[in-house]
Amino acid sequence: MEEKLIAVRFLKVEKHFGEVAAVNGVDLEIFDGEFFTMLGPSGSGKTTCLRMIAGFEQPTSGRIELYGKDVTGLPPYDRPVHTVFQDYALFPHMSVGENIGYSLMIRRKTGAEISRRVNDMLELVRLPGLAKRKPSQLSGGQRQRVALGRALIDQPKVLLLDEPLGALDLKLRQQMQIELKNIQQRVGITFIYVTHDQEEALTMSDRLAVFNQGCVEQVGAPADIYECPATIFTAGFVGTSNVISGALAEKITGKVQTLTVRPEKIEIRDPQAVTSGSEYYADGVIRDSIYLGMYTRYTIVLDQTGELTVVEQNLGMPRKVQPAPGMRVRAVWEHSSTRTVEAGR
Amino acid sequence: MAVAAAAPNPRPASAARKLSRYFHGHPRFSIFLLLSLPLLWLGMVYFGSVGALILQSFFHYDGFSGKVINQFTLENYGELFSPSNVDIVIRTTAMAAAVTLASIVIAFPLAYFSVRYASGRLKALLYLAVILPLWSSYIVRVYSWKLILAKEGIISWFLAHLGLTGLLDKVLQLPAIGGPSLSMSMLGMWMVFIYIWLPYMILPIHSSLERLPKSVLEASADLGARPGQTFRRVTLPLVLPGVVAGSIFTFSLTLGDFIIPGTIGNSSLFIGQAVLRYQGTAGNIPLAAAITVVPMAVMAVYLLVARNLGAFDAL
Numbered sequence: 001m002e003e004k005l006i007a008v009r010f011l012k013v014e015k016h017f018g019e020v021a022a023v024n025g026v027d028l029e030i031f032d033g034e035f036f037t038m039l040g041p042s043g044s045g046k047t048t049c050l051r052m053i054a055g056f057e058q059p060t061s062g063r064i065e066l067y068g069k070d071v072t073g074l075p076p077y078d079r080p081v082h083t084v085f086q087d088y089a090l091f092p093h094m095s096v097g098e099n100i101g102y103s104l105m106i107r108r109k110t111g112a113e114i115s116r117r118v119n120d121m122l123e124l125v126r127l128p129g130l131a132k133r134k135p136s137q138l139s140g141g142q143r144q145r146v147a148l149g150r151a152l153i154d155q156p157k158v159l160l161l162d163e164p165l166g167a168l169d170l171k172l173r174q175q176m177q178i179e180l181k182n183i184q185q186r187v188g189i190t191f192i193y194v195t196h197d198q199e200e201a202l203t204m205s206d207r208l209a210v211f212n213q214g215c216v217e218q219v220g221a222p223a224d225i226y227e228c229p230a231t232i233f234t235a236g237f238v239g240t241s242n243v244i245s246g247a248l249a250e251k252i253t254g255k256v257q258t259l260t261v262r263p264e265k266i267e268i269r270d271p272q273a274v275t276s277g278s279e280y281y282a283d284g285v286i287r288d289s290i291y292l293g294m295y296t297r298y299t300i301v302l303d304q305t306g307e308l309t310v311v312e313q314n315l316g317m318p319r320k321v322q323p324a325p326g327m328r329v330r331a332v333w334e335h336s337s338t339r340t341v342e343a344g345r
Numbered sequence: 346m347a348v349a350a351a352a353p354n355p356r357p358a359s360a361a362r363k364l365s366r367y368f369h370g371h372p373r374f375s376i377f378l379l380l381s382l383p384l385l386w387l388g389m390v391y392f393g394s395v396g397a398l399i400l401q402s403f404f405h406y407d408g409f410s411g412k413v414i415n416q417f418t419l420e421n422y423g424e425l426f427s428p429s430n431v432d433i434v435i436r437t438t439a440m441a442a443a444v445t446l447a448s449i450v451i452a453f454p455l456a457y458f459s460v461r462y463a464s465g466r467l468k469a470l471l472y473l474a475v476i477l478p479l480w481s482s483y484i485v486r487v488y489s490w491k492l493i494l495a496k497e498g499i500i501s502w503f504l505a506h507l508g509l510t511g512l513l514d515k516v517l518q519l520p521a522i523g524g525p526s527l528s529m530s531m532l533g534m535w536m537v538f539i540y541i542w543l544p545y546m547i548l549p550i551h552s553s554l555e556r557l558p559k560s561v562l563e564a565s566a567d568l569g570a571r572p573g574q575t576f577r578r579v580t581l582p583l584v585l586p587g588v589v590a591g592s593i594f595t596f597s598l599t600l601g602d603f604i605i606p607g608t609i610g611n612s613s614l615f616i617g618q619a620v621l622r623y624q625g626t627a628g629n630i631p632l633a634a635a636i637t638v639v640p641m642a643v644m645a646v647y648l649l650v651a652r653n654l655g656a657f658d659a660l
């Protein structure tokens with residue numbers, strides 16, 4: 001296995017605000033050059049972790065390293081990382097060009113060098129010719145690009161992004177997701193991205209960490225996290241999952257355990273359908289069906305206590321049974337589609 | 346039309362509803378009604394009186410009969426350039442500038458602390474401490490300061506206990522700012538002016554600091570700026586409109602005040618006192634009017650300079 005350079009390392013990091021533990025013992029390794037996402041609901045500690053990398057917050061205990069160097073306690077201006085803020089935090093009294101060139105101006109570069117590099121950066125973030133504008137004259141998407149250009153211009157080792165697309169509408173957001181990913185691949189800088197949007201995390205990341213209540217639940221590539229969630233929380237937060245446990249699990253699998261199965265892995269068949277040895281099944285009645293365009297979502301009330309959510313693509317092909325509310329059905333899925341999880345917190 | 350007939354009946358129109366519908370349909374008329382009273386006040390009472398003032402400054406004053414004659418003349422403005430009047434203007438403007446500078450220096454850290462560090466109770470308490478003096482009578486406060494600054498007053502007493510009486514005497518011997526006692530010196534007057542007008546400097550700076558997002562300061566540090574650089578490049582330019590607003594208060598209030606110069610300090614006149622003397626005692630309203638134009642001109646110049654320095658760029 002090739003040795004990977006570690007860009008950021010968290011060692012037993014804790015952060016308390018008064019009585020509240022915002023971050024509760026996080027160990028994390030983020031590799032050089034990867035697009036790493038911290039995913040979690042609000043209050044899960046992901047933003048606090050990001051702010052500790054930037055130096056805006058200091059850990060209550062533990063250690064943060066940047067490329068092997070202990071940076072715990074260093075102020076933000078002594079760290080080789082830059083941040084793209086959720087509200088962009090552009091300097092309202094400066095033009096776009098002055099905003100982007102700010103870090104170079106602070107480092108006392110010559111005017112000629114600053115304007116050359118600002119122009120290059122304006123090309124990269126696709127805002128050519130807007131250097132003279134004020135931030136107040138830009139649209140949300142354009143401000144987002146200025147914030148990105150400002151943080152990238154002096155080639156930080158790590159770029160931190162705090163829900164940078166939160167304020168944009170859906171179409172623009174999807175476009176910016178692709179663009180951010182492209183820019184990251186072009187500049188080759190480590191991106192650490194904070195979001196609560198699981199779809200965004202799955203789309204953009206090389207790897208992601210799922211945060212919950214100040215702890216990291218699971219770290220892995222998007223497909224690993226989605227296909228093999230380690231905890232009930234991850235299974236429910238990244239995509240949707242059916243959680244089967246206790247007596248129901250025993251009835252279906254013959255063993256008391258907690259397992260999850262994704263709605264799209266379940267097939268609806270008629271109640272007398274024959275199942276193979278590699279399949280699990282559960283019988284019930286469809287309670288409702290919701291048409292969602294590309295697919296339809298069914299809720300099945302099982303004969304044993306419990307419900308299953310099933311998603312079927314609307315393929316438009318003729319089928320023997322057209323599921324409808326009130327119908328008795330048999331839900332069938334492969335053994336290989338179930339994941340055993342820790343009962344968890 | 347059939348559709349319209351099927352629609353539910355609109356609610357029956359009472360007189361009040363008719364009226365409100367009329368306003369809804371004529372937004373310009375509503376705005377006109379809304380603004381008519383303030384416009385009438387501003388237009389007639391305010392601009393009218395300023396106009397009358399400027400007009401009178403061009404009237405002729407007959408020194409023998411003591412009568413104002415409606416005859417155009419520039420002699421009042423010529424009179425402004427007499428050595429004694431130039432002295433008054435320079436003295437007053439210098440005092441106003443010194444008071445403004447000192448107020449900025451004192452107000453800024455206070456407002457900064459209150460906005461960035463104080464929270465909840467402490468913040469409310471600080472706010473109260475700033476505006477509380479405004480609730481008591483201005484005259485009472487000025488006279489209390491006369492006692493505080495007097496030769497037998499608390500400051501002299503305090504300095505004597507610290508063994509610093511010699512220092513106070515040395516300071517009071519300085520030309521221009523000194524005097525027989527603090528209460529009879531320009532230095533003392535300066536202190537009282539600062540005390541009286543300080544809230545008018547703190548409040549605008551406070552509110553412009555409140556509007557400064559924390560993330561903007563974090564962004565500056567994040568991009569490599571040390572605290573001093575962040576202050577100079579980001580905080581100060583963004584708070585400057587507040588500082589200018591505050592200095593408009595302290596500057597113009599000092600320019601026009603006649604009670605503090607009449608109570609504290611020596612007998613040299615300030616603009617406010619000169620106006621009072623010419624108009625009240627001598628009845629020379631045209632000259633008093635011409636002198637009153639001076640602070641207005643000084644403020645206009647001040648604002649132009651502030652604008653050219655970019656003080657309002659962040660607005």
